[in-house]
Amino acid sequence: MMILDYDKALYYTLWGQWDDLLVLMVRTKDDLLSKKIERFLNDYHYSLDQTKVVDSHDTLLYYLDHAMKYNPPLVEEI
Numbered sequence: 001m002m003i004l005d006y007d008k009a010l011y012y013t014l015w016g017q018w019d020d021l022l023v024l025m026v027r028t029k030d031d032l033l034s035k036k037i038e039r040f041l042n043d044y045h046y047s048l049d050q051t052k053v054v055d056s057h058d059t060l061l062y063y064l065d066h067a068m069k070y071n072p073p074l075v076e077e078i
Helices: 002-015 018-027 031-046 050-069
Strands: none
Touching: 002 018, 002 031, 002 050, 018 031, 031 050
């Protein structure tokens, strides 16, 4: 279930556990989540512009907030 990936990503991001966030980036099946994590970690480690780091961090958090609000329709099996 994808919600577990979002919960983990939020936890790792808020508590600064970058190694665990990197592992999650590789293992998740959500391509957008993987790209958002990749962009943030790349900016965090290599960017000299602090606003770029903050922007990618906020973008990741906004994506996680949006994705966790999504409730997929239930499919009934007949």
